[in-house]
Amino acid sequence: MEEIYSILMMVGTFVLAISGALTAMERKFDVFGVFIIAFVTSIGGGTLRDILIGKDVFWIFDPTYPYIIMGGSIFALVFNKCLEYLRSTLLVFDTVGLALFTILGAEIGLSYDLNMLSCVILATITGVVGGVLRDVLVNEVPVIFRKEIYATISIAGASLYLLLKLYNVGYYITELVPVLFIIILRFIVVRYKISLPGIYKKI
Amino acid sequence: MEEIYSILMMVGTFVLAISGALTAMERKFDVFGVFIIAFVTSIGGGTLRDILIGKDVFWIFDPTYPYIIMGGSIFALVFNKCLEYLRSTLLVFDTVGLALFTILGAEIGLSYDLNMLSCVILATITGVVGGVLRDVLVNEVPVIFRKEIYATISIAGASLYLLLKLYNVGYYITELVPVLFIIILRFIVVRYKISLPGIYKKI
Amino acid sequence: MEEIYSILMMVGTFVLAISGALTAMERKFDVFGVFIIAFVTSIGGGTLRDILIGKDVFWIFDPTYPYIIMGGSIFALVFNKCLEYLRSTLLVFDTVGLALFTILGAEIGLSYDLNMLSCVILATITGVVGGVLRDVLVNEVPVIFRKEIYATISIAGASLYLLLKLYNVGYYITELVPVLFIIILRFIVVRYKISLPGIYKKI
Numbered sequence: 001m002e003e004i005y006s007i008l009m010m011v012g013t014f015v016l017a018i019s020g021a022l023t024a025m026e027r028k029f030d031v032f033g034v035f036i037i038a039f040v041t042s043i044g045g046g047t048l049r050d051i052l053i054g055k056d057v058f059w060i061f062d063p064t065y066p067y068i069i070m071g072g073s074i075f076a077l078v079f080n081k082c083l084e085y086l087r088s089t090l091l092v093f094d095t096v097g098l099a100l101f102t103i104l105g106a107e108i109g110l111s112y113d114l115n116m117l118s119c120v121i122l123a124t125i126t127g128v129v130g131g132v133l134r135d136v137l138v139n140e141v142p143v144i145f146r147k148e149i150y151a152t153i154s155i156a157g158a159s160l161y162l163l164l165k166l167y168n169v170g171y172y173i174t175e176l177v178p179v180l181f182i183i184i185l186r187f188i189v190v191r192y193k194i195s196l197p198g199i200y201k202k203i
Numbered sequence: 204m205e206e207i208y209s210i211l212m213m214v215g216t217f218v219l220a221i222s223g224a225l226t227a228m229e230r231k232f233d234v235f236g237v238f239i240i241a242f243v244t245s246i247g248g249g250t251l252r253d254i255l256i257g258k259d260v261f262w263i264f265d266p267t268y269p270y271i272i273m274g275g276s277i278f279a280l281v282f283n284k285c286l287e288y289l290r291s292t293l294l295v296f297d298t299v300g301l302a303l304f305t306i307l308g309a310e311i312g313l314s315y316d317l318n319m320l321s322c323v324i325l326a327t328i329t330g331v332v333g334g335v336l337r338d339v340l341v342n343e344v345p346v347i348f349r350k351e352i353y354a355t356i357s358i359a360g361a362s363l364y365l366l367l368k369l370y371n372v373g374y375y376i377t378e379l380v381p382v383l384f385i386i387i388l389r390f391i392v393v394r395y396k397i398s399l400p401g402i403y404k405k406i
Numbered sequence: 407m408e409e410i411y412s413i414l415m416m417v418g419t420f421v422l423a424i425s426g427a428l429t430a431m432e433r434k435f436d437v438f439g440v441f442i443i444a445f446v447t448s449i450g451g452g453t454l455r456d457i458l459i460g461k462d463v464f465w466i467f468d469p470t471y472p473y474i475i476m477g478g479s480i481f482a483l484v485f486n487k488c489l490e491y492l493r494s495t496l497l498v499f500d501t502v503g504l505a506l507f508t509i510l511g512a513e514i515g516l517s518y519d520l521n522m523l524s525c526v527i528l529a530t531i532t533g534v535v536g537g538v539l540r541d542v543l544v545n546e547v548p549v550i551f552r553k554e555i556y557a558t559i560s561i562a563g564a565s566l567y568l569l570l571k572l573y574n575v576g577y578y579i580t581e582l583v584p585v586l587f588i589i590i591l592r593f594i595v596v597r598y599k600i601s602l603p604g605i606y607k608k609i
Binding site for chain 1: 239339
Binding site for chain 1: 457458459460520521522523524527528538542555557558561
């Protein structure tokens with residue numbers, strides 16, 4: 001159990017570092033700017049989660065994560081040069097990070113005996129806050145509030161995970177299905193440009 | 204005492220959720236965007252307060268608040284359709300939330316034996332941070348720094364509360380007068396377009 | 407040791423309060439807006455540092471810092487009127503604050519037995535977060551991501567400090583040289599308009 005936490009966390013950290021680095025490169029930030037945006041994008045959600053539940057912040061006493069983020073940033077720098085479709089690459093990494101961190105957040109919520117609603121909120125925070133900070137720092141309206149119903153997918157995935165947990169289906173199904181669910185759902189939404197209805201001002 | 208805390212907190216949460224939801228609706232966010240902005244607006248100040256004084260974050264282990272926020276968001280959705288003057292409605296809910304959370308912050312500061320200056324700062328943080336986060340997330344210069352001397356009113360209300368507490372006037376006066384003071388002061392300021400002098404650059 | 411912490415912290419708080427106040431005055435914020443931006447700029451980095459390592463937030467139980475910030479704000483108001491070159495004044499205070507807080511962050515990291523990489527990160531957070539918050543609040547792309555390789559200098563200074571500590575050179579050299587290194591490096595960078603290479607998108 002502890003082990004799957006660590007693996008989820010490391011892979012999620014790596015892919016979100018790439019997502020952050022690609023965004024920073026698009027804005028022509030310098031190399032340290034790229035590293036800082038990668039750092040904030042990948043540890044932002046988990047850091048807020050740990051502060052909220054009063055847990056030691058996961059990367060402070062363990063240098064593994066900063067090293068993974070450095071690795072992700074360097075990977076993005078190299079990757080960038082071979083690739084022509086930055087936008088869609090960004091989407092892939094961002095989506096995998098969203099899926100892994102959402103489920104990780106829900107797991108940690110359960111392990112702290114939080115109620116279901118708080119688990120969903122914690123899962124969503126873990127999944128989306130890094131991307132929100134990234135967007136606030138580069139001074140955009142966060143992606144979460146634009147299209148692609150980003151947060152909605154995270155909420156749906158976390159709810160599915162808690163449901164599978166509740167009905168006690170097999171271990172691997174509980175861990176894998178919600179992750180795949182989030183990834184596939186996001187690609188469908190982006191591909192077919194689905195969006196939730198806004199509630200327009202009547203005046 | 205504990206009881207009045209809870210009531211202040213619940214009513215404040217409800218009205219600030221409405222304020223956040225109305226802002227998000229004005230920007231044509233989708234339904235989950237509306238809920239998230241409502242959530243951040245109403246728990247932002249209290250969350251930062253609890254983190255700063257090292258207290259358990261109030262909504263993590265208690266699902267009451269997230270449910271109240273859902274209620275406020277739904278209320279805003281329905282309310283929105285009957286109303287023509289969104290701007291002034293927003294002002295009412297925002298102001299009541301500012302007043303309730305400011306006094307709540309001052310009370311919690313006192314109960315932690317903080318000095319007067321820290322109590323005022325904690326009160327102001329509790330009162331205004333939710334609104335600041337809301338504005339940062341929708342990518343505006345926060346309302347606090349524009350007109351309507353928002354934070355100034357919060358500081359004045361908190362100081363009045365601490366003064367009444369110091370001179371030990373009756374319980375209900377101490378609780379109610381500063382709340383009304385903040386609400387009335389803000390309406391006067393908005394009505395007569397009062398603003399503090401800026402300090403203009405001489406060059 | 408404790409003593410030099412306090413002195414670094416107080417001087418750093420004072421100069422960053424001035425830097426924040428000058429920025430707010432340039433934007434024609436009202437007097438409380440000036441104080442709030444001064445407050446956030448000078449305590450932002452240290453507050454995040456203390457929250458991350460689970461330490462009591464330094465200014466909550468000790469009113470010294472809020473008073474120093476008030477002093478810095480008032481100093482900036484007076485200073486402003488005698489000065490014609492606001493931009494370069496802002497640079498001086500911002501740079502001294504960056505230097506002092508960076509070294510302070512590294513020291514506190516060491517005193518918590520953090521590994522070297524986390525010390526550098528903590529030092530950089532302490533040094534730059536106040537300025538980032540200031541810029542986000544006034545709705546700009548943070549200075550850190552524009553030119554003048556702000557964060558890079560902080561990282562270099564923190565690394566130099568840890569190196570000197572490791573090789574156990576004299577106490578005063580360890581404390582003073584990295585501070586001067588950061589200040590001089592920033593002035594050179596600004597004077598000769600040096601910037602790190604961006605990694606441009608190839609598409």
